[in-house]
Amino acid sequence: MTREPRRSRFPRRRFLAAVGMATVAGCASPSGDDSGADGSDGGDGADSSDGTAATPVDGTGEYDHPTPGNDPDWEAPSGSPQVDVQVETLIENLEIPWDMAFTDDGTLYLTERTGRVVTFDSGEVSEVARPQDAIDAGALEPGSDEEPWWVKGGEGGTLGIAVHPAFPDETYVYLYYTATNGESNNRVVRLDVGADDPAATEETLVDGIPANNFHNGGRVRVGPEGNLWITTGDAGEPARAQDPSFLGGKILRITPEGDPAPGNPDLDGDPRVFSYGHRNPQGIDWLPSGVPVVTEHGPTNRDEVNVLLPGGNYGWDIARGGPDDEQWESYTAHEEFVPPLVNTGPGTGWAPTGATFYTGDDIPAWQNRFVVGGLISQSIWVVTITPTGGDLPPLGGDAQRYDADWLHPAYTATAHRALQDELGRVRHVAQSPDGELYAITSNRDGRAREGFPRDTDDVLVRLTTR
Numbered sequence: 001m002t003r004e005p006r007r008s009r010f011p012r013r014r015f016l017a018a019v020g021m022a023t024v025a026g027c028a029s030p031s032g033d034d035s036g037a038d039g040s041d042g043g044d045g046a047d048s049s050d051g052t053a054a055t056p057v058d059g060t061g062e063y064d065h066p067t068p069g070n071d072p073d074w075e076a077p078s079g080s081p082q083v084d085v086q087v088e089t090l091i092e093n094l095e096i097p098w099d100m101a102f103t104d105d106g107t108l109y110l111t112e113r114t115g116r117v118v119t120f121d122s123g124e125v126s127e128v129a130r131p132q133d134a135i136d137a138g139a140l141e142p143g144s145d146e147e148p149w150w151v152k153g154g155e156g157g158t159l160g161i162a163v164h165p166a167f168p169d170e171t172y173v174y175l176y177y178t179a180t181n182g183e184s185n186n187r188v189v190r191l192d193v194g195a196d197d198p199a200a201t202e203e204t205l206v207d208g209i210p211a212n213n214f215h216n217g218g219r220v221r222v223g224p225e226g227n228l229w230i231t232t233g234d235a236g237e238p239a240r241a242q243d244p245s246f247l248g249g250k251i252l253r254i255t256p257e258g259d260p261a262p263g264n265p266d267l268d269g270d271p272r273v274f275s276y277g278h279r280n281p282q283g284i285d286w287l288p289s290g291v292p293v294v295t296e297h298g299p300t301n302r303d304e305v306n307v308l309l310p311g312g313n314y315g316w317d318i319a320r321g322g323p324d325d326e327q328w329e330s331y332t333a334h335e336e337f338v339p340p341l342v343n344t345g346p347g348t349g350w351a352p353t354g355a356t357f358y359t360g361d362d363i364p365a366w367q368n369r370f371v372v373g374g375l376i377s378q379s380i381w382v383v384t385i386t387p388t389g390g391d392l393p394p395l396g397g398d399a400q401r402y403d404a405d406w407l408h409p410a411y412t413a414t415a416h417r418a419l420q421d422e423l424g425r426v427r428h429v430a431q432s433p434d435g436e437l438y439a440i441t442s443n444r445d446g447r448a449r450e451g452f453p454r455d456t457d458d459v460l461v462r463l464t465t466r
Contacts, residue, residue, distance in 0.1 A: 082416055087423065090438075096442055098158065099428055100161065117158065117173070132179075133180060157178055158178075160174075160219045170256070176219070178211050186218070206272070227253050238316060251278065274310060282352070287385065293385070302321050305341045318330050341402065352375075353372070356431045375442060378423070378425055378450060399416045429463075438461065
């Protein structure tokens with residue numbers, strides 16, 4: 001089925017101009033969880049965002065830098081992603097793992113919210129470091145039948161991890177963690193894992209990111225251009241997500257040394273801010289065109305997937321949904337908001353978190369789709385992002401098409417659900433350098449249900465076609 005262009009209050013021509021800037025900002029080289037007990041009111045709920053088109057910071061209307069690896073003519077798949085998937089467990093009894101990052105040689109680094117960084121290589125797990133001042137978020141025992149909703153650290157702890165883009169020439173690993181040394185805050189640091197004592201090499205790159213029991217954001221990813229992209233939550237101060245000088249509720253973009261990335265928009269605020277008006281974003285990856293895409297928890301469901309534009313305002317906490325939402329008038333009154341690609345609405349919650357744009361061969365039906373971990377939904381979501389005019393994949397089962405007039409004008413998203421209640425709460429899905437697909441669970445955080453946590457939780461698994 002071919003989708004015809006739809007009308008939108010956010011004009012397609014305006015978007016295409018802005019998305020070209022986002023592509024370059026995402027790819028150019030400067031040198032050539034839930035807070036409500038039902039999953040409906042917090043980090044594992046849903047958000048509604050929107051944002052402004054931006055102009056290049058040099059004011060010329062053009063960027064001078066090339067976009068290596070940019071594929072503006074990529075095509076989204078039109079077949080169904082619904083296939084049987086084999087789950088192979090590689091590690092058992094992890095303590096609430098949150099993120100994973102691969103080096104080019106296939107070494108896997110994992111974080112646990114209790115304050116530990118480990119590696120998994122050749123079937124062996126080894127502790128690397130415990131970051132200074134990191135809180136121990138706590139974890140239920142494997143197989144526990146407790147349902148406290150909050151472990152003692154809330155949604156904080158040792159969260160995101162990324163490796164230096166020049167690894168192993170630069171043996172740095174980047175961490176996002178909740179620290180307590182008087183007053184709690186989130187920070188981004190780097191450790192030299194090539195040193196005898198990596199923890200002793202810790203260097204803070206970003207400090208003062210607000211922390212709370214909920215909405216801490218926490219993802220750190222290296223973008224195609226080699227800069228670090230950091231997702232931060234509103235940390236219980238929703239109104240300040242609209243303030244570009246406040247680090248909560250933002251996407252930050254910095255160099256590997258911690259400076260504001262070249263090409264960041266001028267928002268009359270903190271120069272590290274790439275976009276604002278976010279509630280609790282926790283996943284980010286890039287389309288083949290270089291356009292960044294982010295997942296975001298919303299209030300009372302209303303989870304979102306958003307296309308990021310430099311300087312974009314994603315609406316929180318002014319706007320949160322569509323025509324059936326109580327804040328619709330506020331939404332339509334602010335034409336600068338970037339409309340979401342996906343908003344699950346008040347009746348459905350994914351609690352979307354870590355995500356990857358999958359290009360591997362192990363699950364061919366998922367190729368060139370955005371694969372997203374789901375917490376409260378205890379599923380993996382396979383999202384086909386089809387540019388306007390492209391052939392759409394078929395629906396089936398409980399698949400959902402996101403094509404309302406008020407959603408993003410340049411794409412249609414089609415979401416299929418996979419592995420429902422087979423893994424429990426899926427915290428992150430990541431692709432290795434050789435194309436294998438991995439997932440980690442978050443079943444010992446006090447919020448799992450339907451038979452979780454199991455005696456083996458939490459786990460790292462590899463996913464393949466049966």
